[in-house]
Amino acid sequence: MFVIVTYDVGEKRVHKVCKKLKQYLMWTQNSVFEGEITKGKLVKCLTELEKIMDKREDSIYVxxxxxxxxxxxxxxxxxxxxxxMFL
Amino acid sequence: MFVIVTYDVGEKRVHKVCKKLKQYLMWTQNSVFEGEITKGKLVKCLTELEKIMDKREDSIYVxxxxxxxxxxxxxxxxxxxxxxMFL
Known part of the structure; x- marks a missing residue:
């Protein structure tokens, strides 16, 4: 399937979230990633992201x-x- | 149709772009808007955005x-x- 992932996370976690998403998807713009991914890999990616994010503050939209x-x-x-983006 | 619009524009133009998108779509997160919109309204929205943006620097993804x-x-x-977001 094709997914678009956008995130809004605390400054301290931006780098980690970005790095994790980069393992699974393509960076497109600001805090937006996109790409084709299997259901299994998406679940794995989100499980890993949930360990990084602070659920009281951060948000990730898929x-x-x-x-x-x-x-x-x-x-x-x-x-x-x-x-x-990172120059 | 349903659209997701993400933007990455120069600081001076963020407010104007955001205000314009708000007239047509719903804000969701950071620089992301979404919503149902007709083809005609989307064209109108983008024509207006093109007047605001600096095409050499800014980018808008639809x-x-x-x-x-x-x-x-x-x-x-x-x-x-x-x-x-704006408090």
């Missing part, structure tokens, strides 16, 4: 689309690269 | 799902409110 053909992505302006 | 039934959203941790 949008799941079973068939990637059902979602279209359009980019307006610049398409940013992961490297650029 | 994920379109024709049938809202094809997308599932799951929230882990806290679900944040718009008011909370």
């Amino acid at each position: 949008y799941e689309v079973q068939n990637p053909r059902n979602i279209v992505k359009r980019v307006y302006g610049q398409e940013k690269s992961f490297e650029e | 994920y379109e799902v024709q049938n809202p039934r094809n997308i599932v959203k799951r929230v882990y941790g806290q679900e944040k409110s718009f008011e909370e």
Whole structure:
């Protein structure tokens, strides 16, 4: 399936959450990751994220689309690269 | 259709972009908006956003799902409110 994951977590945990998501998905922009992933890997990724996040403060949103053909992505302006983000 | 809009724009334009998106969609988290919208309204929204953004620096990503039934959203941790974000 195709997923979009957005996160809003405490500053202390941003790096860890970002690093974890990067193992499973592609970084797209700011605090947004996306990519194709199996249900099993998504569950594994979220289980690992739940260990990092502080559930009283942080939030992670996952949008799941079973068939990637059902979602279209359009980019307006610049398409940013992961490297650029962390320079 | 259902859309998810994420933006990464220069600090000077964040407020304007956010205000514009709020007219058409619901704020969900950080720089993410979502909601059901007609094709016509989406085009109008994007035309207006293109006037605000600096295309050399900013980026706006739009994920379109024709049938809202094809997308599932799951929230882990806290679900944040718009008011909370701007307090």
